Amino acid sequence: MTKVGHIYLIDDDESMRISLSRMLRELGYLVEDYASATLFLEKSVPVSPAVILLDMQMPDMTGLDLQERLLKFGRKTPIIFVSGQSHPHQIVQGLKKGAVDFLFKPFNLEELLKAVADAVDFDSRQLKRVSLDVEAKKDYESLTPREREVCGWLVKGLLNKDIAVKLGTTDATIKVHKARVMDKMHADSVQVLVKKYLESNLENHPLNN
Template sequence: MTKVGHIYLIDDDESMRTSLCRMLKDVGYIVEDFSSAATFLEHSLPVAPAVILLDMQMPDMSGLDLQEKLLQFGRKTPIVFVSGQSHPHQIVKSLKQGAVDFLFKPFNLEDLLKAVADALEFDRRQLKRLSKEVETKKDYASLTPREKEVCYWLVTGLLNKDIAIKLGTTDATIKVHKARIMDKMNVESVQALVVKYLESNLENIQNN
């Protein structure tokens, strides 16, 4: 049975790649293996949920270098580092830059499978958040310029009458705008609107 999850395995040690590929495929994962970071960058296509099993020490480009390049590209596939030996500063830096786990060779299958499962679950949550954010931004884009203004002041906590004074209009007009905003943003309360607004960083869009 195929598990839901894609594994990119990057290691310059051919015997290690062969062994890990076999083990991971045996438990049902889809596995793509690469002998170098450069090959991965050139040939891999982003899918989700996925995890990158990444060797730290490689001749052409280290695992840390690849992690930094992926961050620059905005590619957020979670990374589990595997390493025979690494300096403490490499481990700390990789974790600070978002690696979800760090395994030392030789590691046992149970630890590997737990790290993979945790990383895939992280990517599922990440994908869900991203999809939700895209939908929220799409809803926000459907607001008129005036509705966006009213939305902003609602989120800051102003009452209808205060917003009316700020925008030089009437309380009744603000109520109409508010009703349309709630409908377009698919929320039933101002509290829910605030949560959506902040989670999706809509203030940055408003200010641009």
């Protein structure tokens, strides 16, 4: 069975890289391996869904240092730390900054495969969320200023007649605006509109400032 997923394997232990890469490729993953964090930063191109299997202790740059760099770049590929000798504070730091798992060498193969599958699944959902946000923002930008006002009041739970009073217009006019809002936002109910609005944080859209 071919698994859809990209693995960036970063470890300065060559034998570990070779054996892990071979095994993961046989399972259908696309694997890129790097002997150092520096090489990874220089040569890797972000793809998704993916996971970074990252050795914590490396000579040029620790796993935590690389995680810090990636956060600064806004690169959100999930990280699984792999280590033979981590200190508890490193584990805590790594997980606090968003690592999805931590495995100790020598690790159980099943444990590794489950962690990788979970991380790839997490990245798939993360990617879907981003594309839904992009779509929602695009739809929102297609609204006229008055439709955005109506949208904001609908999300706050106001009825057509209350919005008409707020905006100094008629109930019938608001009905037309509401129909256009629902159509442009691809929402078949106010509940769906509210969900899109909140999940994509449209209240803080630059058009509202």
